[in-house]
Amino acid sequence: NAGVTQTPKFRVLKTGQSMTLLCAQDMNHEYMYWYRQDPGMGLRLIHYSVGEGTTAKGEVPDGYNVSRLKKQNFLLGLESAAPSQTSVYFCASSQFLTNEKLFFGSGTQLSVL
């Protein structure tokens, strides 16, 4: 069972470069989330989606964009990376009706130089 898969696992960018992080889940979940994890700050919600074709802003959305063209995929984009976006990014998903817990991917370590 794959669960939630994030690619890539590691990435180093230069300031101003762009990239896309991919999250894929095979559990047919409606809800998908992107979090960033920084030391001493826990997990903060960047963007989320409640279903295919829908996205919404979370707690810290600035500098990021997202898309959910297919139910199983949730993409997080950085158009012009900044050092402040150096972080570990986690994708998570959950089912709409039960929504008892989040299923997490293993994370993407992103460094912006």
Next chain:
Amino acid sequence: AQSVTQPDIHITVSEGASLELRCNYSYGATPYLFWYVQSPGQGLQLLLKYFSGDTLVQGIKGFEAEFKRSQSSFNLRKPSVHWSDAAEYFCAVRRFTSGTYKYIFGTGTRLKVLA
């Protein structure tokens, strides 16, 4: 505003000793509470959850947590810690707002286990 506070950033215990990790929440309604564990280089895994009913809930890996409404707390406990329990632990509260479920996480407690 709803929030989750984990007052201990780091905790060190000896293997075999008991453990209690603190979590306090601020939430107007009946909270849905969770504890997650993150092993190094891994995503978060659910340990246990509380929705309603019995205020003492059992989770995986021998963990339990007690919901105390009067103290706005949901502390995680384990009677005897194993070296494999070394990890970071996150308390979270779930709320339904703007038509969706959102999870608010605490800042985490990193557990170190001494042999």
